[in-house]
Amino acid sequence: MNDMNRLTGQMIGCAIEVYRHPGPGLLDVICEAALCIEWKAAGLTYKR
Numbered sequence: 390m391n392d393m394n395r396l397t398g399q400m401i402g403c404a405i406e407v408y409r410h411p412g413p414g415l416l417d418v419i420c421e422a423a424l425c426i427e428w429k430a431a432g433l434t435y436k437r
Contacts (some may be wrong), residue, residue, distance in 0.1 A: 396433075399433060400428070400433065402431075403424060403428055403431055403433070404424060404427075404428035407420060407423045407424050407425050407427055415435055421437070425437060
């Protein structure tokens, strides 16, 4: 698996974790904050 596919898989996995716990209807701003927490925990860097 190339680096781009691995990174994409990690990002999608984090997004699924964010969605899985509270379910649908989460405000965008809260979803964004939760996704940043997941990315940080996964060791991914991002710019908000």
